[in-house]
Amino acid sequence: MATAAPTESSPRTGTTMGEVPGTIEQALLLSRYQFRDYLRSRRFILMLAIVAVIGGILSFILAYYNGSSTVAGLTSSSDAFYGSLWGGGVYVVIIFAGIIFGGDAIAGEFQNKTGYFLMGLPIRRATVYGGKFLAALGASIVAMVFYLAILVANGAVYLGTGLFPVSLLESFAIALLYLLALLGAVFLFSSMFKNSLYAVLVVAILFLFGFTLIEELIIGLVKIEPWFIIDYARATIAYPFDANLPPHIATVVTMGPRGGTVTTTEYNPTYPEGLAIMAGYFILTAIGGLFFFEREEFT
Amino acid sequence: MTPSIEAVELTKQFGTFTALDHLNLKLEGAKCVGFLGPNGAGKTTTLKMFTDLIFPTAGEAFINGVSVQTDRKRALTDCGDLIETPEIYPSLTPLEALELSGALRGMRPEEIRSRSAVVLEEVKMTEWATQKVGRFSKGMKQRVNIAASLLSDPDVVILDEPSTGLDPRGMAEVRNIVRGLKKENRLIFMSSHILSEVVDICDEVALINHGKLLFYDTLGNVSKRITASATSVELAFVGPISDEAIGTQIVKLPGVSSVYRVDAQRVRMSITGGREAQAQVLERIAAAHLGLVSFEPSQSALEELYLQEISKGD
Numbered sequence: 001m002a003t004a005a006p007t008e009s010s011p012r013t014g015t016t017m018g019e020v021p022g023t024i025e026q027a028l029l030l031s032r033y034q035f036r037d038y039l040r041s042r043r044f045i046l047m048l049a050i051v052a053v054i055g056g057i058l059s060f061i062l063a064y065y066n067g068s069s070t071v072a073g074l075t076s077s078s079d080a081f082y083g084s085l086w087g088g089g090v091y092v093v094i095i096f097a098g099i100i101f102g103g104d105a106i107a108g109e110f111q112n113k114t115g116y117f118l119m120g121l122p123i124r125r126a127t128v129y130g131g132k133f134l135a136a137l138g139a140s141i142v143a144m145v146f147y148l149a150i151l152v153a154n155g156a157v158y159l160g161t162g163l164f165p166v167s168l169l170e171s172f173a174i175a176l177l178y179l180l181a182l183l184g185a186v187f188l189f190s191s192m193f194k195n196s197l198y199a200v201l202v203v204a205i206l207f208l209f210g211f212t213l214i215e216e217l218i219i220g221l222v223k224i225e226p227w228f229i230i231d232y233a234r235a236t237i238a239y240p241f242d243a244n245l246p247p248h249i250a251t252v253v254t255m256g257p258r259g260g261t262v263t264t265t266e267y268n269p270t271y272p273e274g275l276a277i278m279a280g281y282f283i284l285t286a287i288g289g290l291f292f293f294e295r296e297e298f299t
Numbered sequence: 300m301t302p303s304i305e306a307v308e309l310t311k312q313f314g315t316f317t318a319l320d321h322l323n324l325k326l327e328g329a330k331c332v333g334f335l336g337p338n339g340a341g342k343t344t345t346l347k348m349f350t351d352l353i354f355p356t357a358g359e360a361f362i363n364g365v366s367v368q369t370d371r372k373r374a375l376t377d378c379g380d381l382i383e384t385p386e387i388y389p390s391l392t393p394l395e396a397l398e399l400s401g402a403l404r405g406m407r408p409e410e411i412r413s414r415s416a417v418v419l420e421e422v423k424m425t426e427w428a429t430q431k432v433g434r435f436s437k438g439m440k441q442r443v444n445i446a447a448s449l450l451s452d453p454d455v456v457i458l459d460e461p462s463t464g465l466d467p468r469g470m471a472e473v474r475n476i477v478r479g480l481k482k483e484n485r486l487i488f489m490s491s492h493i494l495s496e497v498v499d500i501c502d503e504v505a506l507i508n509h510g511k512l513l514f515y516d517t518l519g520n521v522s523k524r525i526t527a528s529a530t531s532v533e534l535a536f537v538g539p540i541s542d543e544a545i546g547t548q549i550v551k552l553p554g555v556s557s558v559y560r561v562d563a564q565r566v567r568m569s570i571t572g573g574r575e576a577q578a579q580v581l582e583r584i585a586a587a588h589l590g591l592v593s594f595e596p597s598q599s600a601l602e603e604l605y606l607q608e609i610s611k612g613d
Contacts, residue, residue: 020376020405033391033399040390040431116385117396117444120350121403122375298352298382299313 020122023130030118030131031138038101038139047100047143051093055150058085062154075158078165079241085151087171087238093147094179095207097140102186103203104196105132106293111196115298129293133187133286140179148172170240174275178234181278182207184285185230191292207231225249225267230281232267236274245271300363302377302454302486303327304349308358311344311510318344320510321358326488326503331481332515333497334490335601336507337609342490343383345507346459349488350380362455376404379448380457384441384464389433393424393443396432400447411450418446421476437464445476456480458489462496474500494602504601506608513608521604529556529569530577530596531603537590539563548587552580 021029038044065071074081106129109115118128152164186203193199211231218226226232239245246268256262269277309322319341326332336342347353349360351371360367365374387396394415401411419425422442432440441464448456461477462470477500480487491497497504498518505515534549545566550558554576558568570577581594 020372021403026403029399029402033388033395036395037388037390113383113386114388116352116382117387117400117447119352120375120380120382120385120448121400122372122378123403124372295354297354298347 023124023127026123026127027130027134030123030128031134034132034135035138038135043100044139044142047097047139048146050096050100051143051147051150054089054092055147058089059150059154062158066158071158078155078159079167079243081155081159082151082165082168082171083238083241085154086148086168086175087241090144090147090175090237091178091234093143094140094175094182097143098136098179098182098186098207099200099204101136101139102133102183103190103200105136106187106190106289107193107196107199108190110194110296110298119298125294126290129187129191129290133183136183136187137179140183141176144172144175144179165241167240171237174237174240174278177275177278177282178230178237181230181233181281181285184282184289188285188289188292191289191296194296219265219267223265227269227273227277230277233269233274233277233281236269236271236278239271239274248273300454301328303361303363304455304457304486304488305361305364306345306349306358307361309345309348309355309360310357311341311348311353312356317510319348319355322507322510322512324505324512324515326486329481329484329486330502331477331487331489331500333501333504334488334507335492335494335497335504335605336490337492340508341510342492342507343459344510346380346382346457346488346490349457350375350378350382352382377451377453378455378457379451379453380459381441381444381448381461382457382459384437385444387432387440387443387447389431391432392429393419393432393446394428396443397447397450401450404451406451414450414452415446418449421449421479422446423472438466438469441465441473442469445473449476449480454485456485456487456489458487460490460492462491462493470496494605498601506605508609513611514604518601521601529571530573531567531569532577532580532594532596533561533565533567534584534591535593536564537592540566540589544587544589548589549584552583554580 020026062071062074074084104111109118109128109132115128119125148168155164185207189202189206190199193202211229215226215229215231218224218229235246248268248270250266250268252264252266254262254264303326305325306322309319310317311319322341322345334342334345344353348355349362349367351367351374355368359369362374362378367374391399397415397418398411401414402408406414415428416425419428422445424439424442424446427435427439432443435443441461445461448458458477462473465473474496477487477489481500481502489497489501501518503515503517504521506513540560540563542560545558545560549555549566549568554570554572556569556571558566560566568580570580577596584591584594
């Protein structure tokens with residue numbers, strides 16, 4: 001063991017420090033600052049712009065085709081209105097929010113070297129992971145609420161005021177579960193890559209096209225229920241608005257191109273199944289992401 | 300408690316490359332220890348293992364007796380560190396970054412405020428305290444990082460080439476800051492490849508190369524070791540110095556072990572026997588009226604030992 005002779009030095013007064021906060025307190029503290037960083041960032045403005053564009057297009061279509069049978073059907077009840085526009089559309093907002101706020105959340109710590117600032121502090125890696133997850137969740141919820149506000153404003157015009165159904169709250173809660181599952185997966189990919197671009201690309205490709213393609217291939221070729229694909233579960237977001245839920249498995253017979261018939265099987269998740277898939281995705285991807293982050297080195 | 304840092308059989312391999320090879324080093328007490336070595340010697344690898352940024356293949360790193368590998372949170376509680384040039388979230392201001400750092404360390408808000416003012420003043424960033432870090436130059440960011448590492452007034456400070464990226468004035472300021480920290484009863488472990496910086500600031504020095512510790516000693520002992528062996532001295536003359544003069548009046552002087560010509564007006568010689576021998580050689584050459592205009596040791600003791608030790612391994 002190498003040691004050298006002690007060197008004299010004058011005494012230091014020192015400061016009196018409190019206890020290092022607990023894991024949850026540190027995670028909340030970190031998420032607060034990270035959330036503040038998101039709110040001030042260009043990516044947040046980009047996210048709001050994306051939501052504004054989506055909401056703007058929907059508002060324009062509703063106004064332009066007002067009076068047509070399609071819009072009349074949509075505006076016939078609050079369930080029909082929110083079932084289509086919220087239940088069938090919020091997942092796009094969630095996917096964009098996940099990519100924008102979560103894609104580089106962990107990869108960026110390595111690539112941008114912000115991790116060197118945080119990891120030198122007395123804080124566990126799991127706490128950093130949790131804090132960043134909470135911040136991305138918060139920023140994504142802001143985007144979701146903005147989208148909801150646009151729809152409610154349209155609802156006020158076409159449905160009349162006071163039409164804020166309980167089913168919308170229920171659907172919002174399921175959308176939050178979908179957001180948790182998606183962010184879990186996004187953070188997992190972000191932990192696996194040290195490069196933000198790779199992480200964002202993989203997440204964008206998988207969630208915008210990849211999973212949908214895989215789901216269709218599984219149903220079309222393998223002919224099994226794609227219960228292990230997160231995309232499959234997202235139909236559950238619209239279930240609170242449906243008085244009659246679609247059948248779990250349905251055989252559909254359609255006319256073929258040469259007069260024959262084509263029989264296909266259609267799968268729809270059951271309510272508990274959809275929720276279980278989302279919860280399962282969240283738990284497994286969170287554990288997986290944390291596993292990778294705990295082992296990744298700042299080389 | 301006496302501040303301490305200890306590496307026990309600390310080893311790091313990247314594939315087949317051994318970046319650090321069973322490092323055993325114990326630093327204890329209030330002092331500044333320079334961690335020297337050429338690029339790729341294993342300095343940053345060591346410091347990163349002390350701050351849990353990378354994980355050892357074998358061995359353990361301890362700060363104040365707590366293993367960084369088993370309990371990073373407790374080990375880093377009273378340790379301020381600066382590894383490479385960390386980036387701070389660009390939309391935060393230095394004050395907010397310090398607020399975050401202090402809050403995560405468990406400092407009270409009023410304490411964070413008062414210490415922030417002190418450390419920002421120390422790194423000369425008071426004027427920029429409320430500007431967004433994203434607009435700062437590398438040097439300015441490094442100052443904020445130094446401020447963050449000192450915020451909690453830690454017992455142990457680990458600095459990885461803290462003057463990197465700074466202009467000469469900034470480098471001098473960082474040296475002053477580190478020198479100021481030394482007066483405050485704490486253990487500073489600072490890597491550097493600038494020998495003059497280490498001589499200027501540190502009390503002790505550890506030299507590493509190819510992942511192995513070559514020596515660890517006080518700067519005083521380093522000087523003694525070198526002066527006991529040969530010291531290299533460079534002589535400059537007012538005009539060209541002849542080979543005959545070198546052969547008859549310089550080479551034969553007591554204590555001179557070798558002489559070679561640098562150019563027409565300069566020669567370099569090795570003198571054994573310490574400072575007394577150097578003084579005698581100087582007096583005799585001056586008395587010989589050869590037109591001597593300067594007589595200076597060409598390297599510091601540390602530089603000589605550094606080069607000796609590094610060349611052994613190459």
